Amino acid sequence: MLRVAVSLLAGGLIVWLWGDQLRQYSNTKGREVRQAAADTLQVVAERAGDMLDRTKDRAGDVLDRTKEQVNSALHAGQDAIRPQV
Numbered sequence: 001m002l003r004v005a006v007s008l009l010a011g012g013l014i015v016w017l018w019g020d021q022l023r024q025y026s027n028t029k030g031r032e033v034r035q036a037a038a039d040t041l042q043v044v045a046e047r048a049g050d051m052l053d054r055t056k057d058r059a060g061d062v063l064d065r066t067k068e069q070v071n072s073a074l075h076a077g078q079d080a081i082r083p084q085v
Contacts, residue, residue, distance in 0.1 A: 031083040038082040045074040 015022070052067040 034081045034083050038078040041074050041078045041081075045071055045078075048074070 056063050
């Protein structure tokens with residue numbers, strides 16, 4: 001029980017002393033990570049589209065619908081994780 005009390009006091013002291021810096025750091029790094037993930041999804045969407053375009057002659061309409069669904073899902077993922085400005 002003493003360890004819990006000491007831990008709570010130490011945690012409170014850390015938040016009180018460095019809370020603003022910790023929040024700023026987490027917001028900055030979190031934004032960078034989400035931006036990188038959104039950029040990666042963009043690359044995946046482009047490459048998937050290129051691959052589906054190359055095989056389009058073989059399967060026609062099915063691949064067109066698949067390409068639209070893949071692009072739609074990837075864009076929705078980008079919108080969900082991209083940091084709001």
